[in-house]
Amino acid sequence: MTKYLLILASTLLIITFGCNPDELKGPIDEDLLPFVEAFIFEANERGIDLHIDSLDIEVNFQNIGDPNVLGRCNRDQSGNGLAINIDPVYWKLASELRKEYVMFHELGHCVLDRDHTSASTPSGACLSIMEPGTGVECMSNYSEFTRKELLDELFQ
16 A cells, blocks of 8 residues: 555656646647648648658747847757747737748758848849848848748748
């Protein structure tokens, strides 16, 4: 009987103190998953064979602390993408299109190994989702009207 009480007490302690809900998030946060799935769909539509199981990357929310940074692709020393962190405050306020833009930009870094480019039209509109985001080199141009063209460029 004492043995069973000890097992029960140990189990309750582990459940109560050993499981922090914030630490139980999976490799891809459920609020960010639809955007990862949309990225995979768009890649496959353009002939890039991606699958959710092959990504091997964590995608979660994290306070970034820099108001100019909405998301971040974290890489290991060899340059491989390990994790994407998205600022939760920005996420709550952003439209669905802006959420897609940020996620596709960060996935462009981590999954497609794309760097920033400041290529622009003569009027200064960015020609890529992979623009630096500062608004200095070019002005962000992601909208319902430019989405297809910018996604084609992203996955070229």
